[in-house]
Amino acid sequence: MKERIAVLFDLDGVIVDTAKHHYLAWKQLAEELGFNFTVEDNERLKGVSRMDSLNILLDIGQVKVSEAEKVELATRKNRRYVESISHMDESEILPGVSVFLAELKTNNIPFALGSASKNAPLILEKIGLYHAFDAIIDGNSIVNAKPDPEVFLLGADALNVAKENCVVFEDAQSGIEAGKRAGMKVVAVGDQRILTGADDYIESMEDTSLSRIKDLFF
Numbered sequence: 001m002k003e004r005i006a007v008l009f010d011l012d013g014v015i016v017d018t019a020k021h022h023y024l025a026w027k028q029l030a031e032e033l034g035f036n037f038t039v040e041d042n043e044r045l046k047g048v049s050r051m052d053s054l055n056i057l058l059d060i061g062q063v064k065v066s067e068a069e070k071v072e073l074a075t076r077k078n079r080r081y082v083e084s085i086s087h088m089d090e091s092e093i094l095p096g097v098s099v100f101l102a103e104l105k106t107n108n109i110p111f112a113l114g115s116a117s118k119n120a121p122l123i124l125e126k127i128g129l130y131h132a133f134d135a136i137i138d139g140n141s142i143v144n145a146k147p148d149p150e151v152f153l154l155g156a157d158a159l160n161v162a163k164e165n166c167v168v169f170e171d172a173q174s175g176i177e178a179g180k181r182a183g184m185k186v187v188a189v190g191d192q193r194i195l196t197g198a199d200d201y202i203e204s205m206e207d208t209s210l211s212r213i214k215d216l217f218f
């Protein structure tokens with residue numbers, strides 16, 4: 001193809017496995033509020049913003065709190081999450097990511113981060129990838145959380161590439177929907193039995209390559 005293509009990456013679950021840290025911090029909060037929070041429940045929080053995640057959690061526990069208490073609960077969860085990721089380093093970059101990013105760089109394909117997380121810059125610093133991305137769009141830069149397409153549309157703008165020439169890598173259903181609503185190609189990363197609506201499915205980032213994503217445009 002003649003047009004320039006670009007790649008947009010979700011962070012949590014695509015570049016680095018932070019899901020377990022989120023899960024344990026939410027679980028502890030649920031226990032303090034007097035209910036259990038399971039791994040299955042946690043699936044519903046993937047890709048979802050911090051406040052939306054809290055609302056889902058409170059809904060699961062059928063707990064009603066004021067807006068001020070919600071802010072306190074979200075802050076408490078985030079304090080623990082940040083503490084738990086504070087020891088993260090590049091060994092936690094998911095398999096296949098570094099090789100693929102190097103292939104994109106060698107071929108002058110621009111790539112950006114499109115994450116719901118407000119902790120994205122901190123995590124990228126910890127794993128040594130902060131300067132690898134041509135643009136970083138994260139939870140601090142957006143108004144509307146996934147499945148709204150805003151995060152990926154801002155990514156395409158920042159890279160100056162047409163949205164229909166962008167490929168999104170996502171591990172969450174809300175993110176796949178955001179990518180499709182942005183008018184982009186979407187590669188789902190993870191369990192095919194629970195993810196739907198993508199243009200391609202891979203189990204791990206080890207299964208992708210530049211030629212495989214180029215094939216999406218034909």
Ligand code: BG6
Binds near residue numbers: 050119172
């Ligand atoms: C997403 C995660 O990337 O970021 C969600 O998949 C998380 O689980 C969301 O809730 C917001 O993250 P943070 O770091 O801003 O609380």
Ligand code: MG
Binds near residue numbers: 010011170171
């Ligand atoms: Mg994710």
